[in-house]
Amino acid sequence: SDVKLGKTKQPVRFGDITLKLDNADPKRNRYSLDIMADDKKVTKKDKSINEPVQFYTSKGGHTPYELVINTVGKNEIVGYLATPKDMASR
Numbered sequence: 001s002d003v004k005l006g007k008t009k010q011p012v013r014f015g016d017i018t019l020k021l022d023n024a025d026p027k028r029n030r031y032s033l034d035i036m037a038d039d040k041k042v043t044k045k046d047k048s049i050n051e052p053v054q055f056y057t058s059k060g061g062h063t064p065y066e067l068v069i070n071t072v073g074k075n076e077i078v079g080y081l082a083t084p085k086d087m088a089s090r
Contacts, residue, residue, distance in 0.1 A: 003069070
């Protein structure tokens with residue numbers, strides 16, 4: 001599913017998880033964000049565009065969610081989130 005995430009005070013829900021943009025650096029095409037899944041917070045720091053960010057949830061079992069951001073703007077990131085359900089159908 002498509003992800004468009006601006007810098008907000010509150011995390012934004014995408015399916016089973018919430019994302020919160022921490023930092024976006026368009027000059028270096030890098031970003032940092034918090035992922036909340038199963039009441040656990042994971043911080044992914046200094047990721048670059050088109051770099052798959054994988055994380056697991058109890059619902060997804062052994063299949064990771066995969067977040068790929070392909071645009072880093074000023075205070076905004078855009079990309080897509082592949083959930084285990086999407087991946088199973090590939």
